[in-house]
Amino acid sequence: MAKITKSPWLLHYDGSSCNGCDIEVLACLTPVYDVERFGIINTGNPKHADIFLVTGGINEKNKAVVKQLYDQMPEPKVVVAVGICACNGGVFKDAYNIIGGVDKAIPVDVYVPGCAARPEAIIDGVVKALGVLDEKQKAFKAAKKQKGENK
Amino acid sequence: MSKRSIVPFGPQHPVLPEPIHLDLVLEDEKVVEAIPSIGFIHRGLEKLVDKRNYKDYLYVIERICGICSFMHGMGYAEGIERIMDVEIPDRAKYLRTIWCEMSRLHSHLLWLGLLADAFGFESLFMHCWRMRETILDMFEASTGGRVIFSVNKIGGVLKDMDSAMLKSFVEMFDKMEEEVKTLTNVFLKDYTVGSRLRGVGILTKEDAILNGAVGPMMRAAGIEQDTRKLGYAAYGDLDFDIITGKDCDSFARCEVRINEIFQSFNIIRQAVDKIPQGPVSVDVKGNPNGEAFVRLEQPRGEAVFYFRGDGTEHLNRARVRTPTFANIPSLVKILEGCDYADVPILVLTIDPCVSCTER
Numbered sequence: 001m002a003k004i005t006k007s008p009w010l011l012h013y014d015g016s017s018c019n020g021c022d023i024e025v026l027a028c029l030t031p032v033y034d035v036e037r038f039g040i041i042n043t044g045n046p047k048h049a050d051i052f053l054v055t056g057g058i059n060e061k062n063k064a065v066v067k068q069l070y071d072q073m074p075e076p077k078v079v080v081a082v083g084i085c086a087c088n089g090g091v092f093k094d095a096y097n098i099i100g101g102v103d104k105a106i107p108v109d110v111y112v113p114g115c116a117a118r119p120e121a122i123i124d125g126v127v128k129a130l131g132v133l134d135e136k137q138k139a140f141k142a143a144k145k146q147k148g149e150n151k
Numbered sequence: 152m153s154k155r156s157i158v159p160f161g162p163q164h165p166v167l168p169e170p171i172h173l174d175l176v177l178e179d180e181k182v183v184e185a186i187p188s189i190g191f192i193h194r195g196l197e198k199l200v201d202k203r204n205y206k207d208y209l210y211v212i213e214r215i216c217g218i219c220s221f222m223h224g225m226g227y228a229e230g231i232e233r234i235m236d237v238e239i240p241d242r243a244k245y246l247r248t249i250w251c252e253m254s255r256l257h258s259h260l261l262w263l264g265l266l267a268d269a270f271g272f273e274s275l276f277m278h279c280w281r282m283r284e285t286i287l288d289m290f291e292a293s294t295g296g297r298v299i300f301s302v303n304k305i306g307g308v309l310k311d312m313d314s315a316m317l318k319s320f321v322e323m324f325d326k327m328e329e330e331v332k333t334l335t336n337v338f339l340k341d342y343t344v345g346s347r348l349r350g351v352g353i354l355t356k357e358d359a360i361l362n363g364a365v366g367p368m369m370r371a372a373g374i375e376q377d378t379r380k381l382g383y384a385a386y387g388d389l390d391f392d393i394i395t396g397k398d399c400d401s402f403a404r405c406e407v408r409i410n411e412i413f414q415s416f417n418i419i420r421q422a423v424d425k426i427p428q429g430p431v432s433v434d435v436k437g438n439p440n441g442e443a444f445v446r447l448e449q450p451r452g453e454a455v456f457y458f459r460g461d462g463t464e465h466l467n468r469a470r471v472r473t474p475t476f477a478n479i480p481s482l483v484k485i486l487e488g489c490d491y492a493d494v495p496i497l498v499l500t501i502d503p504c505v506s507c508t509e510r
């Protein structure tokens with residue numbers, strides 16, 4: 001990715017994590033790691049968000065919540081699974097209430113491994129997500145243009 | 152009587168780092184009833200004892216919660232050590248105490264930051280978290296992890312801290328103490344902060360007892376009780392007083408936690424002074440057979456662990472009663488009759504840790 005073309009906003013949701021990864025996500029926003037210097041802001045509103053950070057695996061109860069939040073986000077959007085729990089269930093994989101990683105509920109674009117995922121890794125993942133977001137945006141614009149021509 | 156309406160709060164909400172859901176029954180702007188529902192992050196990890204042997208299970212139970220991960224691991228290790236009659240070396244007990252207090256420090260700073268964020272004081276949030284990073288650096292230097300440490304083992308601890316490291320930690324804490332004082336003065340003296348916290352969310356002594364409150368929540372209501380006084384790990388050899396508040400409101404809870412930060416600095420200093428030389432772990436052979444209760448004082452209050460083994464390598468039962476779970480009835484109590492706009496702050500004053508609650 002060459003340069004960041006927009007200020008992406010994050011939506012963070014805790015699937016069924018041990019909150020280790022959540023505090024690391026929050027730590028990314030605070031002075032030591034400070035992703036705000038890239039224009040990245042943590043928003044609480046799915047309709048404002050471009051990047052969806054999910055920590056923790058999927059269980060019966062939160063599946064619908066994750067799906068709903070994802071659906072509320074405007075296109076184009078990118079999903080980042082943070083932590084090994086979010087990637088495939090991790091240490092709780094065998095637990096009766098865990099279905100698996102976030103990709104069991106919504107499509108995931110970037111996987112950030114680690115238990116807990118380190119802030120550096122999370123930032124890396126987000127930067128990677130920006131690349132994906134750029135691609136998606138291009139595709140989105142192209143599709144729109146084509147649609148316009150067809151009309 | 153005005154009309155009642157129900158407003159859902161959560162599971163996803165800007166002030167909540169973790170999902171919990173409350174149905175708030177409102178009469179105009181007043182909350183008349185709050186109905187909690189939990190289970191969004193239930194994983195069922197107590198049942199994992201069937202699949203992991205008792206030594207590996209330590210790494211599962213640590214992941215009940217990323218904030219008190221050290222203490223959960225330690226509670227488990229203590230429980231199994233009690234069942235198997237293992238006496239751990241004194242140095243390990245002191246190391247555990249030091250790490251426990253460091254966990255309390257980072258947890259309370261984290262909470263102060265979240266509280267500041269909840270009443271819209273963003274720079275204060277950043278300052279609290281910046282200070283917290285210093286403690287995480289120390290954790291990383293001593294255990295290798297920032298959040299999940301995996302440094303406990305049945306029979307002691309896996310890593311030692313040499314005296315140079317301990318000395319440098321104490322120096323850092325001395326420096327930090329000054330900074331924390333400046334920072335916490337804002338919470339204690341600022342007029343705006345006071346106006347959000349004082350007289351809000353009153354939980355009287357009687358209500359605290361009735362609802363089974365634990366930790367700072369209970370101590371802020373003037374009840375003198377601290378599980379550390381039972382003398383587990385090295386707490387028996389250290390000198391500290393139980394910190395209580397008297398106003399029973401959100402401000403008192405904030406004050407209790409702030410005073411506990413300074414208490415932790417103090418305890419760590421004492422522990423570093425007294426720490427004996429020697430090994431940090433003993434070998435443990437065989438399988439646990441019997442049962443044990445362990446009570447620990449976590450940053451959020453008292454946690455109760457119960458373990459039962461039957462002589463095989465898998466435990467029969469593991470059960471954890473975590474502090475936030477015990478504090479939910481008190482939360483429901485303080486929400487009754489509050490202003491709708493105060494709900495986020497009141498939810499935060501119990502210092503909710505949802506992943507502990509639901510496991």
Ligand code: SF4
Binds near residue numbers: 018021116214298
């Ligand atoms: S990956 Fe590890 S630290 Fe992150 S939520 Fe899962 S168990 Fe917790």
